[in-house]
Amino acid sequence: MIEPVIEVTQLTHQYNGHAALDQLSFSAQKGTVVGLLGPNGAGKTTTVRLLNGLFPPTSGQMRVLGFDPARQGGELRRRTGVLTETPALYERLTARQNLAFFGTLCGLSAAEVSARAQELLDFFELRERANDRVQTYSKGMKQRLAIARALLNRPQILFLDEPTSGLDPEASQQVHELIANIRDQDGQTVILCTHNLFEAERLCDKMGILNRGRLLDFGSLTELRQRHAPGLWLQVRFYQSAPAAIPSISGLMEAVMENELTWRLKVSEEAVVPALVSQMAASGAQILSLQPQSLSLEDVYFKLQNAQKEGVQ
Numbered sequence: 258m259i260e261p262v263i264e265v266t267q268l269t270h271q272y273n274g275h276a277a278l279d280q281l282s283f284s285a286q287k288g289t290v291v292g293l294l295g296p297n298g299a300g301k302t303t304t305v306r307l308l309n310g311l312f313p314p315t316s317g318q319m320r321v322l323g324f325d326p327a328r329q330g331g332e333l334r335r336r337t338g339v340l341t342e343t344p345a346l347y348e349r350l351t352a353r354q355n356l357a358f359f360g361t362l363c364g365l366s367a368a369e370v371s372a373r374a375q376e377l378l379d380f381f382e383l384r385e386r387a388n389d390r391v392q393t394y395s396k397g398m399k400q401r402l403a404i405a406r407a408l409l410n411r412p413q414i415l416f417l418d419e420p421t422s423g424l425d426p427e428a429s430q431q432v433h434e435l436i437a438n439i440r441d442q443d444g445q446t447v448i449l450c451t452h453n454l455f456e457a458e459r460l461c462d463k464m465g466i467l468n469r470g471r472l473l474d475f476g477s478l479t480e481l482r483q484r485h486a487p488g489l490w491l492q493v494r495f496y497q498s499a500p501a502a503i504p505s506i507s508g509l510m511e512a513v514m515e516n517e518l519t520w521r522l523k524v525s526e527e528a529v530v531p532a533l534v535s536q537m538a539a540s541g542a543q544i545l546s547l548q549p550q551s552l553s554l555e556d557v558y559f560k561l562q563n564a565q566k567e568g569v570q
């Protein structure tokens with residue numbers, strides 16, 4: 258079995274008696290992207306701070322890369338990289354000078370700093386502008402440089418807090434590709450805090466959905482869908498005419514007519530689909546197309562958040 262790089266059990270944190278995190282439990286495996294999703298104030302940033310040992314939790318247990326962050330924060334932080342919501346870069350220095358400065362702070366030698374900076378400038382496509390002051394960069398370039406800064410020490414875990422906030426779609430897409438590359442090429446674990454559900458759906462292998470410090474659920478999108486929105490919707494389009502009746506096979510949960518030639522059918526699982534198609538064809542139906550319609554993360558997310566609001570959870 259693969260050892261988790263992060264293991265959190267019943268983690269609770271209060272600021273001045275106010276609970277920011279309440280009994281949070283989850284784990285993250287090496288080489289995966291794990292998302293922490295939730296509205297403002299859900300507890301995402303607090304989780305990142307606790308996992309990096311910036312302060313101890315009120316209660317609960319954590320292991321990160323085998324360390325106890327509350328007691329071994331310094332050792333742990335040499336092996337993690339953090340991009341905060343407001344990344345600190347020196348605007349009057351160039352990208353290369355910024356990387357050199359922060360690399361030296363990480364304890365890299367002059368030769369290591371220069372080689373690593375060059376590697377990162379290439380990877381983040383900043384080479385051409387490496388000797389220009391950061392104040393002349395676009396927001397997307399600054400964000401790429403900030404992620405490069407977080408990667409200087411070759412961290413085993415990279416924490417990214419809202420890495421695409423304020424970026425335009427092109428710059429966001431570029432950052433998404435970089436995050437996927439970081440996981441795929443270097444086998445690093447990425448903890449991604451985000452409000453952006455499209456980003457989470459695209460990048461995360463597993464995700465935790467938080468609300469006011471409570472974890473509403475944790476899993477892959479497939480697992481979350483199975484738990485909170487079971488079944489599979491199919492859109493079926495017929496050629497010229499729809500059948501008078503949709504056959505009642507076992508596993509067909511709902512049938513809704515969209516228009517004369519289009520039906521939406523909900524089945525319990527994919528395995529039921531071939532029998533449904535055969536029965537419809539046997540009854541003379543001419544099927545033009547059949548399109549499975551997966552629920553998006555957004556559908557699942559709002560189902561969970563709304564259930565929480567209504568006190569169902």
Ligand SMILES: Nc1ncnc2c1ncn2[C@@H]1O[C@H](COP(=O)(O)OP(=O)(O)OP(=O)(O)O)[C@@H](O)[C@H]1O
Nearest residue numbers: 272273276277295296297298299300301302303304
């Ligand atoms: N230093 C602090 N002192 C007091 N309360 C705090 C502090 N930091 C965070 N909180 C509170 O803890 C709760 C969780 O905040 P946190 O910043 O962890 O949430 P978040 O999910 O990262 O939110 P956002 O998406 O807005 O960054 C909020 O109610 C917040 O007001």
